[in-house]
Amino acid sequence: MNAPAPFDDARARALLRSLFDAAVARAQPAQVIGQCLPPPPDAACGRTLVIGAGKAGGAMAAAVDALWPADAPLSGLVITRYGHTPPAYAAQPGRIEVVEASHPVPDAAGLAATARLMALTQGLTEHDLVLCLISGGGSALLTQPAPGVTLADKQALNKALLKSGAAIDEMNTVRKHLSAVKGGRLAALCAPARVVTLLISDVPGDDPQVIASGPTVPDASTCADALAILDRYGIAVPPAARAGLESGAFESPKPGDACFAGNEVHMIATPRQSLQAAAEAARAAGLAAHVLGDDLEGESRTVGQVHAALARSVARHGEPFTRPCVILSGGETTVTVRHASPGRGGRAGEFMLGAAIALQGQPGVWALAADTDGIDGVEDNAGALITPDTLGRAAALGLKPGEFLDRHDAYGFFSAVGDLVITGPTFTNVNDFRAMLVV
Structure with missing residues (x-):
């Protein structure tokens, strides 16, 4: 030296x-994502769907689009934060649609985009491949409240959590249990298709369950854990949210659930x-x-x-x-x-x-x-x-x-x-x- x-x-x-x-x-997606891309499925019987959310989502989508074979079918939708679509991809959109929404507090654009993303998973078969592109910020961007919980409820809870001093794993334990898409539920929607999740970690310990509230991985935390966190920080809980947590109706898919069979998770940047x-x-x-x-x-x-x-x-x-x-x-x-x-x-x-x-x-x-x-x-x-x-x-x-x-x-x-x-x-x-x- x-x-x-x-x-x-x-x-x-x-x-x-x-x-x-x-x-x-x-940590740029274009530099690291190629080593983890699986081969395309047989186009005669399967298709490739790209979905995901996060502040790196636009760049991840652009990288996948550039590296995916031109003659292999590819489509999908990824949600990123306002202003976080790479300019070149925004100017000349590719095969994967990138939609922008609010972070760190979810908004109506994120709600609508998530509903569209969830709809894309309908009709998937065991011959299909789902590439799920997940990065930090996905907890707010991928937003579909649990039954009875409103967007306004989620916005108020997010704001309170952000001011509370709660650690990111605590915040995301709450978020995933008040969601219809996070905490492994997106993987359940994709079943029986094969799901390959590509992750850029923004959390201490690089736990896939915490990154963007783990939409495609098993969730070991519980409704009781989420409720305890909310009570610990003195955060007001809307009646529908408290009822769902107390009854266990909002429980997430756990390790060993059949919906995760055959799925893969790759950490591409940490x-x-x-x-x-x-x-x-x-x-x-x-x-x-x-x-x-x-x-x-x-x-x-x-x-x-x-x-x-x-x-x-x-x-x-x-x-x-x-x-x-x-x-x-x-x-x-x-x-x-x-x-x-x-x-x-x-x-x-x-x-x-x-x-x-x-x-x-x-x-x-x-x-x-x-x-x-x-x-x-x-x-x-x-x-x-x-x-x-x-x-x-x-x-x-x-x-x-x-x-x-x-x-x-x-x-x-x-x-x-x-x-x-x-x-x-x-x-x-x-x-x-x-x-x-x-x-």
Whole structure:
């Protein structure tokens, strides 16, 4: 490893952005999906249907369409977030229709698209192949409430869960039990066709049951689990939803159910793979790289404070890592909204604001945190970046970072100091990316 040239602010910023870009590039569907595509069925007796949902859904559909034999029949429908259809595929649509809907709270467009997707599964036979393209965000995009539960009910519950601080596996346990399509039910609709699910993971642990609420895989959680989560966080439950959960009427298909016989699941991109790609890029630049983990969870600001303490120890004492180095981590933190009038921002921004305050202007430390889908929460930024002079520049503007953190307004803070990271949609999604450069 060659020693890196000295770092100034511009070089540090560029290095951190290049590491984020390397992580995103590793998870691009066009680069990874081909190795898991099965051969087409015999066109004389079977057909191939492509369905799915997620923030990477449009790019996954475009990749499948490009790689699938031109003379092999292919059709289907995939749902993605507004603005997340790759421009080339939007300009020249292919054999797979891509429909856009709302995330993270479902809307009528998602409801209508899901109904159309479900209708496409009617009449499938054992000779047919279903390719199911699933990525993070599918829980909101693939929306068909359980009997008696309305779209308004689902929207209210989603909003409450997002503000509660519940972990992603807890939120998706609730979502799948109040759904007519998630939690393995989409696989049941496709039976007896063969289902091959291609997954891009955005959840800690890469559990297929959690990614997009597992529409095509067995669900080991129960209605009782879902109800316990709602009660634990004090979330109001509509009468029809509570009745379905308490009676077990909303139970999901379990491991061993015949509807999953012969189905396959392939994980084509994961947070760890993207972090490893970033680490390789850092080492190529002459820096030691340390991956703390791809599944870190917890309150965003608290995780930021812990990362800051580690970076300060490295900067001041050369422990537990030797300078210069890059510290990488991934996972999905949470933001528990306690302010009556919260500001703007997402997990990555809140992590960065907590870290900036804890670093106290530590010399030689730069950091970037961003969501790999290019959208931090519901804003137009992927995340934010901090430098040794972040707090100094904020003070010169009369900004008090603690006040911004108290009202969950990381977007407002980093916008004012000019340190938002704006990438636009990346057309993939392997969760949060965090990198700290210590020199």
